[in-house]
Amino acid sequence: MKKKIRLIVNGEEKVLTIDVQQTLLEVLREDLGLTGTKKGCNQGECGACTVLLEGKPVSSCSLLAVKADGKAVTTIEGLAKGGQLHPIQQAFNEKGAIQCGFCSPGMILVTKSLLEQNPNPTTAEIKEAIAGNICRCTGYVQIIEAIRSLVP
Amino acid sequence: MTDYNFIGKRIPRVDGLAKATGKATYTVDVKLPGMLYGKILRSPYPHARLLKIDTTAAQQLPGVRAVITGEDVRQVRYAFVDTPRYPADEQPLAVDKVRYIGDEVAAVAAESEAIAEKALSLIKVEYEILPPVFHPEEAMQEGAPVIHDEQFEGTSFWEEWGVTEQKKAVKQNSAVNNLSGHTLISFGDIEQAFRESDYCREDRFELKATAHCQMEPHAAVASYDPLAGKLHVWLSTMGIFLKRYFLSRALNMPASKIRVHHTFVGGAFGGKIDLFPYEFCAAYLSMKTGRPVKIELDREEVFMTTRQRHPIIVKIKTGVKKDGTILAQDIKVIADNGGYRGSGPVVIFLCHGFSFPVYNVPNYRYEGFSIYTNNGIRGPQRGHGAPQIRFAIDSQLDLIARDLGLDLLEIMRKNVRKKGDVLPNGDQLNSCGLTECLLGAAEAINWQKKRKQFRTMENAGRYRRGVGISLCSMFSGAMYYPFASAAVVKLHDDGSATLFTGAQDIGQGSYTTLSQILAEELGIGIEDVHVVAGDTELCPIDLGSFLSCTALVTGNAVKKAAADAKRQLLESAAELLGVEDLTRLKAQQKTIFLEDNPEKTLSFSQAIQASVLKRNGNPIIGHGSYKGYPRAERYPSLAKGKGLFTGAYGFAAQAAEVEVDTFTGKVKLLKVVTFHDCGYPLNKTIVEGQIHGCTSMGAGQALSEEVYLEKGQLFNPSFLSYRLPISLDTPESIEGIVATIEPSGPFGAKEVGEGCVAGILGAIANAVHDAVGVRIYSLPITPEKVLRALGRI
Ligand code: FES
Ligand code: FES
Numbered sequence: 001m002k003k004k005i006r007l008i009v010n011g012e013e014k015v016l017t018i019d020v021q022q023t024l025l026e027v028l029r030e031d032l033g034l035t036g037t038k039k040g041c042n043q044g045e046c047g048a049c050t051v052l053l054e055g056k057p058v059s060s061c062s063l064l065a066v067k068a069d070g071k072a073v074t075t076i077e078g079l080a081k082g083g084q085l086h087p088i089q090q091a092f093n094e095k096g097a098i099q100c101g102f103c104s105p106g107m108i109l110v111t112k113s114l115l116e117q118n119p120n121p122t123t124a125e126i127k128e129a130i131a132g133n134i135c136r137c138t139g140y141v142q143i144i145e146a147i148r149s150l151v152p
Numbered sequence: 153m154t155d156y157n158f159i160g161k162r163i164p165r166v167d168g169l170a171k172a173t174g175k176a177t178y179t180v181d182v183k184l185p186g187m188l189y190g191k192i193l194r195s196p197y198p199h200a201r202l203l204k205i206d207t208t209a210a211q212q213l214p215g216v217r218a219v220i221t222g223e224d225v226r227q228v229r230y231a232f233v234d235t236p237r238y239p240a241d242e243q244p245l246a247v248d249k250v251r252y253i254g255d256e257v258a259a260v261a262a263e264s265e266a267i268a269e270k271a272l273s274l275i276k277v278e279y280e281i282l283p284p285v286f287h288p289e290e291a292m293q294e295g296a297p298v299i300h301d302e303q304f305e306g307t308s309f310w311e312e313w314g315v316t317e318q319k320k321a322v323k324q325n326s327a328v329n330n331l332s333g334h335t336l337i338s339f340g341d342i343e344q345a346f347r348e349s350d351y352c353r354e355d356r357f358e359l360k361a362t363a364h365c366q367m368e369p370h371a372a373v374a375s376y377d378p379l380a381g382k383l384h385v386w387l388s389t390m391g392i393f394l395k396r397y398f399l400s401r402a403l404n405m406p407a408s409k410i411r412v413h414h415t416f417v418g419g420a421f422g423g424k425i426d427l428f429p430y431e432f433c434a435a436y437l438s439m440k441t442g443r444p445v446k447i448e449l450d451r452e453e454v455f456m457t458t459r460q461r462h463p464i465i466v467k468i469k470t471g472v473k474k475d476g477t478i479l480a481q482d483i484k485v486i487a488d489n490g491g492y493r494g495s496g497p498v499v500i501f502l503c504h505g506f507s508f509p510v511y512n513v514p515n516y517r518y519e520g521f522s523i524y525t526n527n528g529i530r531g532p533q534r535g536h537g538a539p540q541i542r543f544a545i546d547s548q549l550d551l552i553a554r555d556l557g558l559d560l561l562e563i564m565r566k567n568v569r570k571k572g573d574v575l576p577n578g579d580q581l582n583s584c585g586l587t588e589c590l591l592g593a594a595e596a597i598n599w600q601k602k603r604k605q606f607r608t609m610e611n612a613g614r615y616r617r618g619v620g621i622s623l624c625s626m627f628s629g630a631m632y633y634p635f636a637s638a639a640v641v642k643l644h645d646d647g648s649a650t651l652f653t654g655a656q657d658i659g660q661g662s663y664t665t666l667s668q669i670l671a672e673e674l675g676i677g678i679e680d681v682h683v684v685a686g687d688t689e690l691c692p693i694d695l696g697s698f699l700s701c702t703a704l705v706t707g708n709a710v711k712k713a714a715a716d717a718k719r720q721l722l723e724s725a726a727e728l729l730g731v732e733d734l735t736r737l738k739a740q741q742k743t744i745f746l747e748d749n750p751e752k753t754l755s756f757s758q759a760i761q762a763s764v765l766k767r768n769g770n771p772i773i774g775h776g777s778y779k780g781y782p783r784a785e786r787y788p789s790l791a792k793g794k795g796l797f798t799g800a801y802g803f804a805a806q807a808a809e810v811e812v813d814t815f816t817g818k819v820k821l822l823k824v825v826t827f828h829d830c831g832y833p834l835n836k837t838i839v840e841g842q843i844h845g846c847t848s849m850g851a852g853q854a855l856s857e858e859v860y861l862e863k864g865q866l867f868n869p870s871f872l873s874y875r876l877p878i879s880l881d882t883p884e885s886i887e888g889i890v891a892t893i894e895p896s897g898p899f900g901a902k903e904v905g906e907g908c909v910a911g912i913l914g915a916i917a918n919a920v921h922d923a924v925g926v927r928i929y930s931l932p933i934t935p936e937k938v939l940r941a942l943g944r945i
Contacts, residue, residue, distance in 0.1 A: 035181035036174015037420070040367045041451040045871040048367055076174035085169065093168035096837040099845065100659025101171025102367040102418030108172065127879045134871055136365045136419050137659045139848025140882045142841055 005069040010078025025049045025060035036076035047133030050106035076105035095146035098136035158668040159899045161529020162837040166250040176416040179371045179388040188446035191268035193258040194249035198526035198864030199284035209274040215267035216443045221258045222247035228544035230402040232426045234309030244432040254457040259433040267833035288523035290489040291330040299524040333497025333522035337793035340515030345480035349471030356542040361460040361859040374434040375444035390420040399429035414686035420658040422532035455869035459531030462487040476563035477594030480515040487522045490529040496522025502537035509625040512566040538910035546622035546914035583892035585829030589805035591886045592827035598805035620918025621807040625737040626907030627798035629701030631780040631787040637706040638692035639713040647742035647756030648680035654694025655706045658684040661838040662702045673714035675739030700903040707898035708778035717774025724763035777876020800894045802903030803829040806911030810919040817935030827888040832900030842905030843887045850912030852877040
């Protein structure tokens with residue numbers, strides 16, 4: 001069954017006719033070509049598909065796109081503005097928090113939401129915030145360092 | 153050492169921004185016009201004969217463009233190991249039998265994934281179920297079900313590279329059932345040495361299968377151009393030239409008719425080097441339909457049907473003198489390689505090759521068996537044999553230390569090899585910082601103060617802490633197809649350069665470290681280096697990102713190519729500046745100047761222009777190449793361990809502090825320490841990142857990770873049930889870099905990023921023993937095993 005939905009993706013309005021069974025991840029990747037959002041498991045267990053829905057992190061593989069109808073979605077493509085990297089992207093790159101990079105979009109978005117809610121997280125709070133995002137490459141050490149470097 | 157401009161510096165990754173912004177294209181992101189989607193039908197049985205496959209209904213489903221079965225590809229054989237002794241035993245789709253749950257039976261290409269999925273459900277397969285066998289020690293017995301009984305014919309992979317003369321010598325050792333590989337290596341006289349030993353001990357250790365858990369699932373896109381007769385593929389891989397070679401043999405096409413295109417790779421860890429049926433099927437289906445075809449495995453398929461680390465049983469007998477000097481070691485290894493050979497004969501060779509550089513054992517016997525069972529296929533995984541064997545050897549050494557009332561640290565110190573040692577196979581340790589690593593790690597973990605071994609159990613409460621240590625080593629490249637890496641450095645009008653390299657950045661940071669080597673050697677900035685990589689058409693051959701060869705082998709090729717470009721540049725500059733002696737010229741920041749008269753300068757642009765206009769039109773292109781191991785003519789013998797293995801070994805000492813909850817049996821990893829002799833760190837941030845990744849993976853495999861199989865069925869094919877480390881498991885981490893300067897390495901560099909997945913297992917097992925006084929002989933160290941050992945359940 002098809003349905004028309006409206007999404008505000010990275011500040012731009014998109015009106016789409018989609019299959020009601022499509023996940024938000026599928027709509028982003030397949031219909032909108034926003035492949036920065038990754039599919040690591042499609043089981044809601046890795047966080048690679050994390051996007052911000054109304055500013056809150058969600059696993060887009062586990063959310064039907066129709067549930068996001070009328071809502072604001074931020075993907076990794078929406079972070080750098082006017083050719084300027086977001087400070088989180090900068091910090092991740094400088095501190096070695098990116099290796100293969102497959103978990104990075106999700107990690108960076110989760111970090112954004114964390115720092116917006118809690119600009120002064122402790123290391124334990126950082127670990128807690130990214131606990132749903134798996135990274136096999138870094139052992140999390142440099143990711144945690146990158147996030148800590150953003151804490152004043 | 154410190155006057156480098158780029159080497160050793162914390163240069164951010166050159167591909168970091170593409171990855172941080174979501175712009176980096178991985179294979180899973182590739183979408184071509186008119187692309188079809190492929191799916192694979194898999195066996196639900198661990199061992200069965202294929203009687204009949206009926207694809208009629210699937211063929212008729214609207215939207216289905218092709219259905220293929222083993223009938224279509226009867227003649228096709230390939231394998232990671234394909235030698236006269238061990239001929240290829242894999243086929244893209246089962247022809248006579250299926251040999252594990254997940255074995256490929258048919259493939260479909262359709263207009264959408266959903267249609268392809270539906271088509272699979274319409275294929276009818278009749279099986280005759282055969283008795284399976286799942287445990288290697290049972291599979292070895294007489295009378296066990298025989299998993300491979302087919303006859304192999306044809307030329308093997310290696311014969312094309314000139315080893316036909318070995319063919320006659322080949323005879324399978326048939327005394328053991330289901331044998332897929334055998335290695336026997338010995339030196340000295342172990343019987344005599346055991347008699348002369350003051351103390352001997354025999355133990356048995358066991359490790360379970362583990363998963364790579366690359367975050368990007370395995371995927372392939374293939375697009376065949378019938379007019380040019382050319383196949384274009386995008387693969388999530390670690391070695392584009394090896395893949396192209398495998399594919400060209402399997403498809404019976406000239407290698408040059410296949411082009412592997414660059415994509416970023418979302419993690420590999422050894423698990424993306426074999427040729428997989430889904431890759432072959434994508435190519436074959438594209439050739440059949442004339443349309444691009446994409447096959448992406450789902451997470452469950454990745455766990456079940458790609459590759460796992462070999463579960464291994466290690467039996468060791470060691471004889472020592474009273475002071476802990478090792479006199480003799482007799483090691484027997486049994487590796488379960490699953491339904492196909494995978495890398496079985498390689499892992500049993502590498503259990504020896506990655507371990508014997510650590511201790512000087514004068515009398516030694518090593519025997520390895522790789523065995524077919526009806527489990528999933530096992531292949532290379534970071535460390536490839538090293539974690540298993542290092543865990544066993546250093547666990548036993550800790551037991552010996554305790555039995556003799558000696559300090560493990562002292563025993564290790566007494567027995568470790570040193571710089572200048574020549575190994576029994578002839579490999580030379582021209583750099584070896586094992587002793588420094590050991591002392592550094594011991595100090596960082598606070599060994600003298602924290603080691604409980606010599607103290608009475610003053611801490612008898614619920615939570616008990618202890619420390620442990622272990623050592624490891626790893627090759628820096630080896631002789632494997634295509635046996636060398638080459639690089640091309642092309643200069644541009646503006647003095648910047650493009651590096652062409654066949655090496656692929658799989659996350660280890662090679663584009664960055666290779667750019668640093670180029671920039672340093674040529675005298676330009678990092679931002680002046682452009683990288684074109686991972687494309688078989690554009691780039692010269694490369695060994696690939698496995699066997700830890702990128703830093704040393706590809707690094708040397710790049711350094712030579714940059715030096716070659718620089719020489720041409722200086723020759724042109726010398727003419728303009730009226731200088732005869734090239735050694736008077738220096739190049740830095742895209743400027744050439746006279747060392748004794750720094751006022752006299754020339755830009756790279758000017759020198760390049762002069763080379764084009766005033767000399768012979770040469771726009772300046774530098775070439776460089778480096779053999780996998782310059783001293784070796786060919787690869788070593790897997791069966792006998794003869795021949796040279798690698799040009800340089802990386803070493804590490806790793807220590808761990810744990811806290812054991814004696815009520816629940818849970819082990820908490822508090823602190824990990826790695827002191828790594830990587831020759832010289834090309835980029836400290838990257839070296840540390842590799843160490844973190846290794847220790848995290850090793851710690852996961854020590855404490856929780858296990859591919860849980862029962863009767864060949866995988867019970868935990870998802871991240872959460874598989875239990876790999878998450879952020880909350882991250883311990884305090886200390887890393888030390890021991891710079892020994894490897895003479896054959898580019899700027900002294902050698903391996904990092906693979907070996908130190910291995911030492912952490914023994915370090916943790918030894919720390920658990922130190923904490924609670926019991927030995928866990930099998931990994932992972934689950935709460936249940938701890939409670940059992942403590943006699944609580
Ligand atoms: S892809 Fe959504 S959580 Fe893994
Ligand atoms: S950087 Fe590779 S999974 Fe995180």
